[in-house]
Amino acid sequence: MTYCLxxxxxxGLVFCSDSRxxxxxxxxxxxxxxxxxxxxxxxxxxxxxxxxxxxxxxVVSQLGRDLRDKSGFNIAQARDxxxxxxxxxxxxxxxxQKYSKVGGPDAETFDATSTFILGGQIGAAKSELYLxxxxxxxxxxxxxxxxxxxxxxxxxxxxxxxxxGPEISPDTAMTCAILSLDSTMRSNATVGPPIECLFYREHxxxxxxxxxxxxxxxxxxIEIRQDWDRSILSAVERLxxxxxxxxxxx
Amino acid sequence: MTYCLxxxxxxGLVFCSDSRxxxxxxxxxxxxxxxxxxxxxxxxxxxxxxxxxxxxxxVVSQLGRDLRDKSGFNIAQARDxxxxxxxxxxxxxxxxQKYSKVGGPDAETFDATSTFILGGQIGAAKSELYLxxxxxxxxxxxxxxxxxxxxxxxxxxxxxxxxxGPEISPDTAMTCAILSLDSTMRSNATVGPPIECLFYREHxxxxxxxxxxxxxxxxxxIEIRQDWDRSILSAVERLxxxxxxxxxxx
Numbered sequence: 001m002t003y004c005l006x007x008x009x010x011x012g013l014v015f016c017s018d019s020r021x022x023x024x025x026x027x028x029x030x031x032x033x034x035x036x037x038x039x040x041x042x043x044x045x046x047x048x049x050x051x052x053x054x055x056x057x058x059v060v061s062q063l064g065r066d067l068r069d070k071s072g073f074n075i076a077q078a079r080d081x082x083x084x085x086x087x088x089x090x091x092x093x094x095x096x097q098k099y100s101k102v103g104g105p106d107a108e109t110f111d112a113t114s115t116f117i118l119g120g121q122i123g124a125a126k127s128e129l130y131l132x133x134x135x136x137x138x139x140x141x142x143x144x145x146x147x148x149x150x151x152x153x154x155x156x157x158x159x160x161x162x163x164x165g166p167e168i169s170p171d172t173a174m175t176c177a178i179l180s181l182d183s184t185m186r187s188n189a190t191v192g193p194p195i196e197c198l199f200y201r202e203h204x205x206x207x208x209x210x211x212x213x214x215x216x217x218x219x220x221x222i223e224i225r226q227d228w229d230r231s232i233l234s235a236v237e238r239l240x241x242x243x244x245x246x247x248x249x250x
Numbered sequence: 251m252t253y254c255l256x257x258x259x260x261x262g263l264v265f266c267s268d269s270r271x272x273x274x275x276x277x278x279x280x281x282x283x284x285x286x287x288x289x290x291x292x293x294x295x296x297x298x299x300x301x302x303x304x305x306x307x308x309v310v311s312q313l314g315r316d317l318r319d320k321s322g323f324n325i326a327q328a329r330d331x332x333x334x335x336x337x338x339x340x341x342x343x344x345x346x347q348k349y350s351k352v353g354g355p356d357a358e359t360f361d362a363t364s365t366f367i368l369g370g371q372i373g374a375a376k377s378e379l380y381l382x383x384x385x386x387x388x389x390x391x392x393x394x395x396x397x398x399x400x401x402x403x404x405x406x407x408x409x410x411x412x413x414x415g416p417e418i419s420p421d422t423a424m425t426c427a428i429l430s431l432d433s434t435m436r437s438n439a440t441v442g443p444p445i446e447c448l449f450y451r452e453h454x455x456x457x458x459x460x461x462x463x464x465x466x467x468x469x470x471x472i473e474i475r476q477d478w479d480r481s482i483l484s485a486v487e488r489l490x491x492x493x494x495x496x497x498x499x500x
Contacts, residue, residue, distance in 0.1 A: 179489075212492065
């Protein structure tokens with residue numbers, strides 16, 4: 001399983017991803033799901049991947065090869081981020097179609113689909129954020145829906161619903177993304193560290209400026225989890241109690 | 251859809267359920283999913299239902315009829331709560347087997363299964379809490395897993411994971427249950443009010459002592475939601491920031 005998310009707000013974009021992949025409980029490995037592409041002072045793009053690992057890897061490799069070989073369409077040629085989302089959608093759909101079900105014990109459950117989040121900025125245009133479906137079509141984030149998630153999305157959604165808005169600070173967005181990931185890791189053992197965190201500062205055109213990778217047991221992860229548990233327990237205890245109402249409607 | 255949960259802790263049991271049912275987006279209704287059975291000073295039981303509404307209603311009716319008619323096995327005869335869990339499991343499984351797929355547009359998606367949470371206390375024994383699967387088998391809550399959920403369980407799980415333990419107060423348990431439901435209602439439109447809330451006080455043998463029903467727009471629901479949004483935003487803002495680490499591992 002996987003959990004990746006991205007947040008769009010006035011100051012830029014925040015990306016956060018786990019690194020666990022599993023093909024059954026006895027085939028658990030660690031793979032990066034955050035990929036950066038950039039051309040200095042011109043464009044910066046971040047791609048998050050979920051779903052079939054072979055499909056995701058094939059798409060990421062092809063993006064790199066096309067850019068290196070300047071062959072046909074590539075990231076350097078796109079006029080806006082949505083063109084790159086189209087291009088990734090096409091690569092992903094055609095990659096999935098190459099492999100059809102064969103016989104064997106896993107034939108029934110074979111699933112080559114991958115889902116992607118693409119965010120970034122080209123030139124002077126505003127940064128953009130897209131979720132690319134396995135079919136190749138995509139949706140964008142909006143002011144009413146300022147974050148996108150892929151993989152195991154439910155556990156980590158409530159905190160985003162309650163906090164994320166266009167005016168939040170980069171620190172709040174990043175903390176909230178990490179808490180969203182932490183909630184998910186706690187509830188689903190197939191989502192796990194290392195966690196990759198990236199803040200893309202609007203108009204920096206540089207995806208490497210604010211990036212870090214937190215290994216399992218990193219002091220920051222331990223600290224934020226303990227602090228958060230204490231904070232929300234005391235916040236719950238301070239909320240108005242239902243006691244006065246209980247018994248009202250026997 | 252449905253979301254119901256129950257929490258077991260030293261002071262007793264907390265139950266919380268939504269009331270929305272839907273069979274497609276244009277068939278949304280409101281039905282109680284919390285059912286109380288009691289014999290004064292002898293036993294008190296609370297049943298939460300999810301899944302196929304016809305199956306749930308048939309099981310609840312049969313429980314009532316068997317108790318009224320003193321026919322065969324009934325709630326009054328059980329020596330412990332697990333016996334009642336067995337009995338509900340049998341009623342539920344046999345009810346589901348009555349109806350098989352017929353033709354028509356919904357044949358493929360027909361699903362008669364129901365899942366239940368049963369909690370309560372008989373005589374001087376400790377209170378018990380069970381989750382009854384559609385097949386009729388059941389699991390109990392434990393000190394390591396002090397809450398049970400049915401229906402749309404993921405959105406509301408993280409707050410329970412972080413807060414619930416044996417020593418919490420009834421107020422904290424109830425507030426936490428309502429927040430768990432509120433998070434779910436916000437993320438899934440097929441979970442909705444009225445919300446039913448019940449605190450069963452250990453050894454009271456009375457399920458009606460602490461009960462209330464909160465309609466949509468109830469001032470308490472509005473107040474707790476606003477307070478909570480403010481509390482967790484300020485809690486997130488007080489957490490240590492990742493800023494100092496970002497850039498460490500470019």
